[in-house]
Amino acid sequence: MPTRSEMDAWRSFLRAHAKVTRCLEAELLTEQRLSLGAYDVLAELASAPDRSLRMAELAEAVLLSRSGVTRLVDRLERAGLVVRERVDGDGRGVVARLTQAGANKLGTASRTHLAGVVKHFVELLDEQELQTLRVLTRRVADAQP
Amino acid sequence: MPTRSEMDAWRSFLRAHAKVTRCLEAELLTEQRLSLGAYDVLAELASAPDRSLRMAELAEAVLLSRSGVTRLVDRLERAGLVVRERVDGDGRGVVARLTQAGANKLGTASRTHLAGVVKHFVELLDEQELQTLRVLTRRVADAQP
Secondary structure, eight states, X not given: OOOHHHHHHHHHHHHHHHHHHHHHHHHHHHHHSOOHHHHHHHHHHHTSGGGEEEHHHHHHHOSSOXXXXXXXXXXXXXXXXXXXXXXXXXXXXXXXXXXXXHHHHHHHHHHHHHHHHHHHTGGGSOHHHHHHHHHHHHHHHHHOO | OOOHHHHHHHHHHHHHHHHXXXXXXXXXXXXXXXXXXXXXXXXXXXXXXXXXXXXXXHHHHOSSOSTTHHHXXXXXXXXXXXXXXXXXXXXXXXXXXXXXXXXXXXXXXXXXXXXXXXXXXXXXXXXXXXXXXXXXXXXXXXXXX
């Protein structure tokens, strides 16, 4: 069982994540009418080869929540920001691909999002602290199966 | 705009959160048939006065995701772990209250969950590192509006 101070560290970590992502989501919704999950999907597709990923790859890639990726892609497809395409011949099945409209939307939305990351996260820590946080959280992330 | 190394720190933080919570959720689902969100709701109610919270308080309290608290409570109510009660006379409206079955379930599930927190988070960091992570993430959490 974790000690009290170990649980304090865990709960601070969870609270920081929850509070920062709530702020980022609120700003994206207000200024761009985009949820943080939708932003995350557009950003992952933008950095993928051919701007496309299989649904399973996309679900694995998004950092915020694996659940609801299918519904997110449905919504993004209706908005014209993503298209689903059947990939023949390589057995990969269906991919989601970023459209040009999706790339444009991401470009605009990223200004809101990155300004939020600076305001709600980066500016609260000095350079050494950011580096420490990067090292510790990378170790935690890389240790997971 | 954030620098490359600032974005690295931010993305490591997100990845650590996503990967740890996925592991914790997978273990809770396998061993206890409980989602992490459901666990979080039971835990928040257990530590609240009268083991009950207004729905809005509950949505604010849960650390993992604000969305879907209503649906979570619906599901927990069908499982007999939570009841909704109308609170008369103080204008608070409807509260969700932990049942005795819910408290029992939380007791069992917390063994799985806390063992997971140790394995996937606490054990990867030494005492000083945990303390550092607690301080930095608390500062980030407390700075949010």
